[in-house]
Amino acid sequence: MRFLPRILLALTLAASQTAFGHAVVTHNSLKLKPVPVNQASQVELSFNSKVELDLSEVFLVSAGDVMTSISASPGAKPGQVLLDLPALAPGEYAIKLKIFAADGHLSEDLLRFFVKEPK
Secondary structure: OOOHHHHHHHHHHHHHHHHHOOOOEEEEHHHOOOOOEOOOEEEEEEEOOOEEEEEEEEEEEEHHHEEEEOOEEEOOOOOEEEEEEOOEOOEEEEEEEEEEEOOOOEEEEEEEEEEOOOO
């Protein structure tokens, strides 16, 4: 029984290192600024760690689960990524991310969004 606290501490530390090894989206501009109708635009993402864009993949997912590769470039800050979206018609879309953190861990995420006509 006296070793139980040490074992729990070791498990907690191991779990926390695993959680911090993945690139997690901490901010995305889709929440603040809607994607304009029929105009090319840019989405800004911020991650909790540096990312390796050369090893990462980013796709635009449209109706019928059609996936189109989109370009991603580094932003001005560490962990910041800029995505170039083509002109989009009104509808439901998603950005599918397969991002490698600088430490080599792969993270996947799906960011859903709508393109709507202005009211």
